[in-house]
Amino acid sequence: MNVLAIGAHPDDIELGCGATLAAHAARGDSISLLVMTTGEHGPQAAISRVSEQEKAARILGARLYWGPFHDGAVPEGREAVELIESVIEEAGADVIYTHASHDSHQDHRATAVSSLAAARRATRLVTYEAPTSLGFVPTLFVDVEGFVEKKIEAIRAHESQVEKNRLVDLEAVEAQARWRGFQARMHHAEGFVAERFRWDLFADAAVIEPAEPVVLAVARAVG
Secondary structure (H helix, E strand, C coil): CEEEEEECCCCHHHHHHHHHHHHHHHCCCEEEEEECCCCCCCCCCHHHHHHHHHHHHHHHCEEEEECCCCCCCCCCCHHHHHHHHHHHHHHCCCEEEEECCCECCHHHHHHHHHHHHHCCCCCEEEEECCCCECCCCCCEEEECCCCHHHHHHHHHCCHHHHHHCCCCCHHHHHHHHHHHHHHCCCCCEEEEEEEEECCCCCCCCCCCCCCCCCCCCCCCCCC
């Protein structure tokens, strides 16, 4: 399976679906990341954030694509849609993860809108939550037991956000995975909203010969 995750800024993807991407990698899936901006208007220089994102991509075993847009000014129109379309095609994406559209950050909203337009023919498109998401209610949960540490490792690669400026709380990241797991009746989970999700029950199933019908004898009372 070819997986594409889209984020507006460095660390968005890791926060939103890092453990799920680690699970994809563990099963041998091909992972690509598209980051729309370098996050240059944050409290850290762009060159630092680029190198941090590159390190996080290596931790996840992912190929990394960059968008050309300015932090704070991701467009919703043709330019962004065509960029995402081109990456979807190049990555051969079978499943796409992107921002949820209800968010207080304009870049997250724009990335969500552009992703939905670009992926209009995709059969598996899900959105992830961010710390700035508004009213996010998951409709799809992924069991990420055993992959939360890999998510935290990838987030920790964004040193400027975690260590230097304390913008990301790793304890909160683990707690969120536990909370979503509790909601989904499992230990650790990541939650998503399925915009469109084809479920092919036979795609990965082995061909099984139909079993012989079982006939049950019914005892009758005598007398």
